[in-house]
Amino acid sequence: MRCFTLVLGTCSLLAACGGDGGPIDPPELITTVTLTFTPTGGGTAVTAAFDDPDGPGGAAPVIDPINLPAASYMLGVRFENGLETPPEDITIEVADEADQHQLFFIGTAVNGPASDRAGAPLTHAYADRDANDLPVGLQNTITATAGTGQLVVTLRHLPPVNGNPVKTAELAGTVKTSGLAAIGGESDAMVSFDVTVP
Amino acid sequence: MHEPIPGAMVRVNGRPVAETDAAGRFALRGQCPGTLTVEVERADYVPRSQTLVLGRAASLELELTAYDSEVIVIKDKAPPPTEMRSTTVLSGEALERTRGRGFSETLAEVPGVSQLRSSSGMAKPIVRGQYGRRLLILVDGVRHRAQEWGLDHVPEIDPFVADKLTVVRGASGVRYGPDAIGGAVLVDPPELLRQPGYAGEAHLIGTSNGRGGSVAGRLQMASERWPGLAWQVEGSVKRFAAPSTPDYALDNTGVGDWNVGATAGYRKGNGEYKLSYTHYQAKLGICLCLRVESADEFFAQLDQERPTGSELYTSDFEIERPSQEVAHDLAVARGSRTVDKLGTFTATYAFQYDHRREYEIVRAAVAGPQFNFRLATHEVDLAFEHNPIHLSDHLHLRGSAGIVGMGQFHRYAGLPLVPDHRAVAAGVYAIERLVGHDSELEAGVRYDVLARTASLARIDFLRLVRSEQLAMDACGDSSGETVECGSTFHTLSASIGALHRLTDAWSIKLDLSTASRPPNPDEQFLNGTAPTFPVLGLGKPDLGPETTYSASLTTSYLGDRIAAEASAYANLIDDYIYFAPAIDELGQPIFDVTIQGAFPRFITRPVDALFYGVDGGVAVTPVPWLELGAQLSIVRARNRTDDAYLVFVPADRARGSATYKQASLGGLANGFVTVTGEYVAKQRRSDLAADFAAPPPGYFLLGAAIGAETRVGGETVKLALQGTNLLNVRYRDYTSLLRYFADQPGWQLMLRASVHFSSGTP
Numbered sequence: 007m008r009c010f011t012l013v014l015g016t017c018s019l020l021a022a023c024g025g026d027g028g029p030i031d032p033p034e035l036i037t038t039v040t041l042t043f044t045p046t047g048g049g050t051a052v053t054a055a056f057d058d059p060d061g062p063g064g065a066a067p068v069i070d071p072i073n074l075p076a077a078s079y080m081l082g083v084r085f086e087n088g089l090e091t092p093p094e095d096i097t098i099e100v101a102d103e104a105d106q107h108q109l110f111f112i113g114t115a116v117n118g119p120a121s122d123r124a125g126a127p128l129t130h131a132y133a134d135r136d137a138n139d140l141p142v143g144l145q146n147t148i149t150a151t152a153g154t155g156q157l158v159v160t161l162r163h164l165p166p167v168n169g170n171p172v173k174t175a176e177l178a179g180t181v182k183t184s185g186l187a188a189i190g191g192e193s194d195a196m197v198s199f200d201v202t203v204p
Numbered sequence: 205m206h207e208p209i210p211g212a213m214v215r216v217n218g219r220p221v222a223e224t225d226a227a228g229r230f231a232l233r234g235q236c237p238g239t240l241t242v243e244v245e246r247a248d249y250v251p252r253s254q255t256l257v258l259g260r261a262a263s264l265e266l267e268l269t270a271y272d273s274e275v276i277v278i279k280d281k282a283p284p285p286t287e288m289r290s291t292t293v294l295s296g297e298a299l300e301r302t303r304g305r306g307f308s309e310t311l312a313e314v315p316g317v318s319q320l321r322s323s324s325g326m327a328k329p330i331v332r333g334q335y336g337r338r339l340l341i342l343v344d345g346v347r348h349r350a351q352e353w354g355l356d357h358v359p360e361i362d363p364f365v366a367d368k369l370t371v372v373r374g375a376s377g378v379r380y381g382p383d384a385i386g387g388a389v390l391v392d393p394p395e396l397l398r399q400p401g402y403a404g405e406a407h408l409i410g411t412s413n414g415r416g417g418s419v420a421g422r423l424q425m426a427s428e429r430w431p432g433l434a435w436q437v438e439g440s441v442k443r444f445a446a447p448s449t450p451d452y453a454l455d456n457t458g459v460g461d462w463n464v465g466a467t468a469g470y471r472k473g474n475g476e477y478k479l480s481y482t483h484y485q486a487k488l489g490i491c492l493c494l495r496v497e498s499a500d501e502f503f504a505q506l507d508q509e510r511p512t513g514s515e516l517y518t519s520d521f522e523i524e525r526p527s528q529e530v531a532h533d534l535a536v537a538r539g540s541r542t543v544d545k546l547g548t549f550t551a552t553y554a555f556q557y558d559h560r561r562e563y564e565i566v567r568a569a570v571a572g573p574q575f576n577f578r579l580a581t582h583e584v585d586l587a588f589e590h591n592p593i594h595l596s597d598h599l600h601l602r603g604s605a606g607i608v609g610m611g612q613f614h615r616y617a618g619l620p621l622v623p624d625h626r627a628v629a630a631g632v633y634a635i636e637r638l639v640g641h642d643s644e645l646e647a648g649v650r651y652d653v654l655a656r657t658a659s660l661a662r663i664d665f666l667r668l669v670r671s672e673q674l675a676m677d678a679c680g681d682s683s684g685e686t687v688e689c690g691s692t693f694h695t696l697s698a699s700i701g702a703l704h705r706l707t708d709a710w711s712i713k714l715d716l717s718t719a720s721r722p723p724n725p726d727e728q729f730l731n732g733t734a735p736t737f738p739v740l741g742l743g744k745p746d747l748g749p750e751t752t753y754s755a756s757l758t759t760s761y762l763g764d765r766i767a768a769e770a771s772a773y774a775n776l777i778d779d780y781i782y783f784a785p786a787i788d789e790l791g792q793p794i795f796d797v798t799i800q801g802a803f804p805r806f807i808t809r810p811v812d813a814l815f816y817g818v819d820g821g822v823a824v825t826p827v828p829w830l831e832l833g834a835q836l837s838i839v840r841a842r843n844r845t846d847d848a849y850l851v852f853v854p855a856d857r858a859r860g861s862a863t864y865k866q867a868s869l870g871g872l873a874n875g876f877v878t879v880t881g882e883y884v885a886k887q888r889r890s891d892l893a894a895d896f897a898a899p900p901p902g903y904f905l906l907g908a909a910i911g912a913e914t915r916v917g918g919e920t921v922k923l924a925l926q927g928t929n930l931l932n933v934r935y936r937d938y939t940s941l942l943r944y945f946a947d948q949p950g951w952q953l954m955l956r957a958s959v960h961f962s963s964g965t966p
Contacts (some may be wrong), residue, residue, distance in 0.1 A: 014713075034566045034574070035619060036799050053953035061620055062740055062798040063731045064667030069797075099567045105565075165565060167455065167492060167516040185502035192495050192565060196801035 014191065035061055039086040039159065039197045041072070043079040043148060052079075056197035057090050063204045072157065072201045081146040083109060083159065085195060101144060104136035106164050108173055109143025110181050115155030115201040119178035125134055127153030127203040132178075140175055150203045157199045165193035212246040226703065287372060288701025288715045289387070290316070290758040290771035290819070295368040301909070301924065304409035304418060304956055307363045311389060314371045315835045316771070316819035318854040321940035323950070324416075324488040324528065325447060325457040326358040330939060333815050333839040333853045337724055340376070343391045344480065344536055346554040347381055349581040349612070353726045355737065355852075355941055360484050360532035360558065362463035364407070364420040364440045367394035373819070374773055375754040377697030377719025378633055378648035385721055385752045396434035396478070397426035397467040402964030413952035414519065415851020416444030416459075435468040445521045446489065449947035450934045452510055454491050455517035456524055461486035474542040484532040489523035493945040498801020502944075506897050513947050525563045529573070530719050533557040547590035556581045562618075565717055575618040582611045592639075603636035614725065620732040621666060625725045627656035633697075634853055642705045650697040657690040658729055665689075669819045674745050681707065691728070695720035695749050713758040723747040727781050727808045732797065737941075738896070739806040740796045741783065747810065749781045770820030780813035782843065782850070784894040793893065793949055811845035815853075831863040840889065848891040855887035855902065855938050866912075875912035882907070887938040897944055903935035913954075919961045926954045 037059055043052040052074055058067035085096035100107045111130045112121040118130030119141070129149040132141030164173040172190040180188050217240055224244075245251040292314040294302070302310040308319045308327035319327035320335050331339050341348040341359055351357045363369075370390040372380075380388045397403060402425045410417040420440035439462070446457040467480035477720075493511035495502075505512060535558065540550035550617040557580050561573035587606035594600050610629040616622050620842065633650035658854045660668070665687040668674040676682060679689035699717035723744075730743035756773035786794040786805040794805040817839040824832045838859045841850040859882040866875040887899035911924030932951040936943040 026299050034564075034570050039799065056799065058799050060663065060667050060670065062796070062800075062803070063620065063671055063742065065670040067797055067799065096567075102569075103567055152484075153384060163565060163567070167513060168518045168520065172513060172516070172517045177226045185501075185504055187497075187501045187508070193497055193501065193800055195799050196498050196501075197799060198797075 012165065034096070034194075035087050035089055036060060036085050036161075038084075038086040039092070039161075039195055040084040040086070041159065041199070042082045042084070043072075043074060044082070046078045046080060046147075049077075051095070054199055056199070057088070061089060069197070069199060072199050074128075074201065074203050075112050076150050076152055076203050079148040079150065081130075081148045083144055083146075083161075085161065097144065100161065101142075103141045104134075105138055105140070105171070106146075106173060107142060107165060108177055109146075110160045110162060110164050110178065110186065111143070111146070111157065112160070112181065112186075113156040113158040113201075115153070115157045120181040121164070122182050123155075125153070127151055127155055127201060128157060136173075138171075138173075140173060141178065152203050154200075154202050157201045159195070159197050159199070160186060160193050161195040162186070162189070162191045163194050164189075211766070212244050215243040215245070216240055248831055259460075285761070286644070286713075287698075288703060288713050289311070289372050289374040289376060289756060290420050290713075290773075291373065292316075292371045292768065292769075292821075293368060294370075299366065299369060300922065300958060301638040301911075301926075303364070303407050303420070303958065304411070304954055305363065307359055307361050310363045311369060311371060314372050315769075315821040316837050317371055318837065318857065319937075320355065320852065321937060321942060321948075322356040322358055322488075323457070323491045323494040323941045323945075324356070324358070325444075325454065325459060325491075326488060326756045327940075328352075328358055328853055329389060331371060331387040331389070332819070333816060333841050333850075335852075337383060338385040340380050340384040340388045341391065341484075342380060342388060343534060344393050344533065345390075345538075345552065345585075346536055346556070346583065349556045349579060350530075350532060350558040351560050351579065353724055353838075354903045356490070356528070357560070358488070360486065360530050361391060361442055362461070362484055364422075364463065364814050365393055365438065365465060365482060366391045368392040373771065374715060374756045375697075375717040375719045375752050375775065377717060377752075378635060378650045378699045382631070382650065382652045382695040382697050382719055383721035385750070385775075390771075391780075393465075393467070393480075394422070394424070394436070396436060396467065398434070400426050400428035400431070402426075403960075403962035405958065405960045407956065407958045409954060409956045411444065411952060411954045413949055414444040414447040414674070415686060416442070416521075417787070418442035425910045430675075432440060432471045433469075434471075435466070437464075437466045439464040443521065446491075446517075446519045447949035447952070450520050450932045450950040452514040453517040454493065454942075454946060454949065455514075455519075456489040456492045456522075456527070457929065458489050458521050458523050459486070459896045460521075460523065460608065461488075474544075475539065475542075477539045478536070479538075480534075480536045482532075482534045484530075486528075486530050487523050487526045488530075490526040490528065491942060491946060492517065494526070494941070495945070496733070496738045499738065499795065499804055500801065502896065506944060511877045514946075525565045527563045529561045531557075531559045545591065550585075550589075552583075552585040552587075554581075554583045554585075556583075573618065575621060576616065577622075578615045580613045584609045595638075598641045600639045602639060603634065605632075605634040620667065621730065622726045623658040623660045623664060623729045625656055625658040627654060629654040644703040646699075646701045646703075648697075648699045652696070653692065653695070655690070656722075656725065657688050658725055660687045660689060660729065661685070664731065668745070671731060671742055673731070673742055678745065689729075689745060691745075693722035694747050695722060709763045710761045712757070713760075715754075715756045715758075717754050718752060719754075720749040720751045721781075722749045722809075723781055727783070730808065733800070733803060737806075738803060739785075739801040740798065742805060742807045744787075744808050747781060747808065748779060748952060750777055750781050750810065752777045755847050758933060766822065768820070768822040770817045770818065772816075774814070776818040777813040777815070779810035780843075781808055782811045782813070783808050784811075784843075784851070787893075809824060811843050813850060814840075814842045814844055816840050829865050829867075831861075831865065833859075833861040833863075837857045843891070848894070849889040851895045852939055853887070853889055854888070855899070856885040858883050869912070872912040872914050876910070878907075878909045880907040880909075881905070890938075899938045900936035900943055903933055903937075904931075905933060905935075906930045916959075919959050922956075922960075924956045926956065928952045 039056045054070040054072045087094040110120045117123045117126040129146045134142045134145040212224045243253040308329040311329045318330045321327040372388045376384040404423040406421040422438035426438040441462045444459045463484045465482035469478040472933045535555045538552045542548045560577040562572040562575035568619045585608045589604040608631045612627045631652035635648035637646040697719040703713045727744045728745045730741045754775040755965040758771040760769040795802040819837040821835040841853040861880040863878040882905045886902040909926040929951045
């Protein structure tokens with residue numbers, strides 16, 4: 007038994023040494039997606055957030071409904087990691103790598119480049135461009151008319167494959183006809199809001 | 205210098221019984237246990253006789269020297285007892301032919317073994333439907349300790365280190381550890397040289413699909429100057445590009461790994477001492493085709509013929525994110541001492557350090573891993589094997605007993621998933637075997653205790669509470685920065701086995717076993733989206749051990765022309781810890797909304813499971829130049845609690861082979877041509893509620909190999925060319941993570957050159 011005690015003594019020592027296995031980069035978690043609708047004709051901005059402060063699992067996320075008076079808006083989208091202190095703004099990283107990212111706006115409430123629903127309450131158009139003159143979707147124009155439905159905002163990370171760009175001009179069109187599964191890359195965020203335009 | 209002495213007359217109790225063959229060997233069968241005198245005589249050597257007390261079996265090596273010299277007995281050791289379970293050993297030529305393949309691919313040669321393929325082109329073995337933590341892998345007698353839980357976590361073992369691979373099918377809790385519910389895979393390194401001199405081997409392998417290759421070598425030496433001192437060094441390097449399916453490359457599934465090891469041993473008198481150290485390092489790419497997406501998107505892509513964007517996929521060496529990097533260190537110190545009139549004491553200390561880093565696709569601002577697991581394990585094992593006790597002329601008792609101890613430390617950093625933990629365990633066991641004339645009876649019992657404490661960061665603890673997995677007061681004081689959740693498990697394993705020899709060649713074996721496996725920390729505390737599966741996984745902190753009751757009946761025949769083994773088994777597992785979808789009161793699967801979309805919620809929960817099946821193989825040599833082989837494996841698995849099937853259970857499979865042998869042709873010797881066919885049926889017994897996609901159709905794979913030996917510079921060089929999936933079949937495998945996303949690799953050729961060299965015949 008003396009041997010066993012001795013061995014356990016050694017292991018605590020080694021485990022203590024093994025504790026410093028190098029720094030871990032902050033995981034790239036997104037906990038909050040905030041939509042800000044700023045009326046182009048002036049007035050108060052409307053914001054709605056999808057907030058999951060403790061990440062996947064744990065508490066269920068809090069999702070604000072979007073109540074939007076019928077008008078024209080600039081829509082800005084912001085991504086944050088609230089588990090960092092202070093919260094980390096992921097939007098900056100997305101903008102820095104705009105040529106590898108694109109947002110898609112789909113759902114029953116949207117008609118636009120990626121969603122073919124004539125008569126839907128929200129009409130979407132991209133209002134920003136990356137270095138290759140392709141849409142990004144951090145800034146958009148929205149025209150709201152009366153109706154209800156769902157808005158699904160997807161942030162797609164589209165890193166090149168073997169040096170070939172995956173982000174191409176026809177992505178939104180492909181999503182419109184065949185859905186998100188038909189394009190490359192992976193979704194870093196995909197959040198769904200209930201929309202009401204009285 | 206030791207040379208075999210052929211043509212020597214062997215007498216037993218004065219009666220001539222055999223003549224030694226070209227290798228200087230002879231075998232005696234059908235001798236009654238008891239005392240007998242073996243005499244060996246050849247005209248030019250001093251006759252030698254040796255008195256032997258014979259148990260069930262014994263081996264004897266006599267050294268004869270020319271007249272006027274001394275005669276020394278150098279070895280008199282009984283072989284290890286026959287395993288009561290169904291076992292298969294891969295060694296020598298059979299193992300040689302698998303060189304260049306992965307660890308699990310090597311084992312898949314054996315009846316009852318299939319592979320759980322990951323998304324990196326590597327795999328973990330499945331024995332009779334059990335894998336991961338229910339299937340122990342012992343390397344040099346030390347249990348491999350790593351992150352066994354992930355479907356995508358491949359054992360960190362280089363098959364080159366093995367001189368012998370043994371697959372034990374069926375619960376083996378008493379001998380190998382309480383969680384050997386499915387069986388055990390023993391990876392045994394070669395023995396160190398006993399005679400002064402050197403020996404070694406080298407292998408050079410190239411493959412077509414994946415355009416890669418590997419180099420491996422081993423050198424063994426025994427000192428002339430310091431008798432009893434021997435050592436070996438070994439190493440291997442492997443590098444493969446991503447292989448291709450018949451239609452597209454599995455981009456980013458390249459492999460780069462290397463392994464180095466060194467062993468030193470010393471034997472003197474009744475003592476043997478050994479120190480060894482092995483380091484394994486691997487970088488594995490994960491197929492770009494694997495995408496962990498929200499449920500909607502995941503289901504949508506299941507209907508696609510080929511992965512989205514696969515027109516851009518190439519077969520290159522570059523390993524990018526997503527990828528895994530693993531390092532595994534194993535250090536073993538072992539000493540054994542034989543005490544006259546008592547038996548042999550063996551003490552082993554082993555240390556293992558397993559470091560696994562997993563890298564996800566991230567934005568440029570992040571450079572490090574997203575999952576970082578470090579596991580340190582210390583083990584001690586004190587074993588005593590007593591000398592055979594002779595109860596009568598025909599009845600003998602053999603046995604061993606031991607105590608084991610373990611200390612383990614786990615540290616995790618990264619995205620929320622599993623907690624840090626530490627554990628201390630101890631066990632005590634005894635196995636006794638009654639050896640009669642035609643029958644043997646074995647009984648064993650083992651008790652283990654495991655105390656484990658998980659250290660949950662407060663934020664993770666609160667997430668478990670909010671997920672309603674854990675009560676606020678379940679772990680006592682929960683006010684600190686870390687919350688310590690402790691659990692203690694007591695487990696009992698027992699087995700009883702019997703063997704009966706109906707004739708010299710034909711025997712039957714029966715084994716009844718029970719074993720219990722404590723839950724792993726991930727099964728208790730998992731909380732997060734799994735890196736390889738589109739699910740939100742939640743553990744169950746108050747899980748108890750799962751207990752198996754198994755029975756297996758095996759019959760084997762070992763004749764001159766036919767060798768066959770068939771085995772039937774049933775394995776009832778109480779509280780089988782099952783990771784499956786959570787179902788609400790209405791019987792509908794529960795989905796959790798996360799920032800990445802809706803994911804099905806998977807939970808670990810105990811169900812009553814039943815595994816049963818048959819497996820077996822036969823090898824026939826109708827004429828010396830032809831060898832025919834056939835194998836069959838059938839497993840059935842039921843979730844009795846929900847009256848459903850269990851997922852990831854291998855489909856029925858059969859394999860047939862025909863080998864033509866040519867002793868010599870020109871300058872070549874021992875030539876062979878083999879054709880192999882393997883049929884894997886569609887898994888018709890699946891549970892769509894616990895899986896994401898229907899099982900893929902069955903498939904047939906054709907393989908072939910041709911090889912021979914030649915002499916180069918005095919050494920024998922073995923050359924072989926092997927082809928797999930020669931019909932370039934497009935298929936998906938039910939027990940592969942890739943099956944949701946892409947096909948398996950297409951046809952492949954592998955060229956192998958091996959050389960074995962030594963200073964002389966020991």
